Amino acid sequence: MSKAESTSPELMVASGDGEPVKPEKDRKFVEALSRGLDVLRAFSQGSVILGNQDIARITGLPKPTVSRMTYTLTKLGYLSYNVQLEKYQLSSGVLALGYAYVSNLKVRQLAKPYMDEFARQTNMSIGLTCRDRLHMIYVENRLPPEASLLRMDIGLKLPMATTSAGRAYYCAITDKARHVIDDAMEAKYGAEGWREKKEGLERAKEDYEKHGFCLSLGEWDRNINSAGVPIHLQDGTIMALTCAAPSYLVSAEKLRGSVAHQLAMLAGDIESLGV
Numbered sequence: 001m002s003k004a005e006s007t008s009p010e011l012m013v014a015s016g017d018g019e020p021v022k023p024e025k026d027r028k029f030v031e032a033l034s035r036g037l038d039v040l041r042a043f044s045q046g047s048v049i050l051g052n053q054d055i056a057r058i059t060g061l062p063k064p065t066v067s068r069m070t071y072t073l074t075k076l077g078y079l080s081y082n083v084q085l086e087k088y089q090l091s092s093g094v095l096a097l098g099y100a101y102v103s104n105l106k107v108r109q110l111a112k113p114y115m116d117e118f119a120r121q122t123n124m125s126i127g128l129t130c131r132d133r134l135h136m137i138y139v140e141n142r143l144p145p146e147a148s149l150l151r152m153d154i155g156l157k158l159p160m161a162t163t164s165a166g167r168a169y170y171c172a173i174t175d176k177a178r179h180v181i182d183d184a185m186e187a188k189y190g191a192e193g194w195r196e197k198k199e200g201l202e203r204a205k206e207d208y209e210k211h212g213f214c215l216s217l218g219e220w221d222r223n224i225n226s227a228g229v230p231i232h233l234q235d236g237t238i239m240a241l242t243c244a245a246p247s248y249l250v251s252a253e254k255l256r257g258s259v260a261h262q263l264a265m266l267a268g269d270i271e272s273l274g275v
Contacts, residue, residue: 107270111128116142163242
């Protein structure tokens with residue numbers, strides 16, 4: 001692996017939900033910073049309030065290390081401490097960072113009217129997502145008028161392996177990057193679980209090569225059908241556009257036969273904006 005490849009952002013993924021895979025003997029890599037960010041990521045695993053022992057279990061870091069990290073992050077305003085529960089939760093410093101990223105995301109602003117029109121025409125929810133390790137995160141979600149179904153809040157995480165957004169991203173990256181993600185998923189799910197996930201990803205690759213889109217038909221949520229397509233930004237970033245609806249409203253046949261093709265055309269329109 002060349003030096004350029006070893007530090008490529010698309011190759012920096014997590015092994016499971018723990019330590020990131022990082023270049024060996026990289027003197028530029030700051031281990032303490034990596035561990036501090038792992039502590040912050042622990043709060044995205046479902047619980048909004050965690051103790052040091054909880055964080056140590058989630059991250060795999062030694063408890064003394066976690067104690068130092070949570071103390072420092074609290075002093076910096078990224079965590080707050082609940083004295084009664086003797087546990088931590090995210091503070092406004094994290095919100096400020098997340099808001100700064102989303103508000104300055106040019107593609108999100110330019111794509112909104114196109115996404116609104118797609119949602120109106122198809123009566124489906126449509127979202128724009130980016131990757132975070134082995135997940136995809138919503139940075140925008142638009143709904144058809146007067147619809148309340150499938151409202152996905154900004155910041156919501158979706159598993160890469162079973163969702164159309166994750167599969168679209170997976171199919172769009174290089175073979176080398178896919179191999180790194182494959183190894184991380186096998187470590188996360190185990191041999192048997194990874195075998196099942198891999199089958200779904202292989203089907204998605206076949207769809208993507210033939211039609212330019214990926215599907216998830218009840219595989220993430222048994223009641224939800226969705227399609228996903230990648231969006232290639234000018235800076236080399238890959239995001240994913242996904243549309244979804246309850247299966248009783250949009251059948252697999254309708255999704256595959258027409259809606260997913262419309263979504264692929266929409267992705268092309270957004271890319272043509274020069275984002």
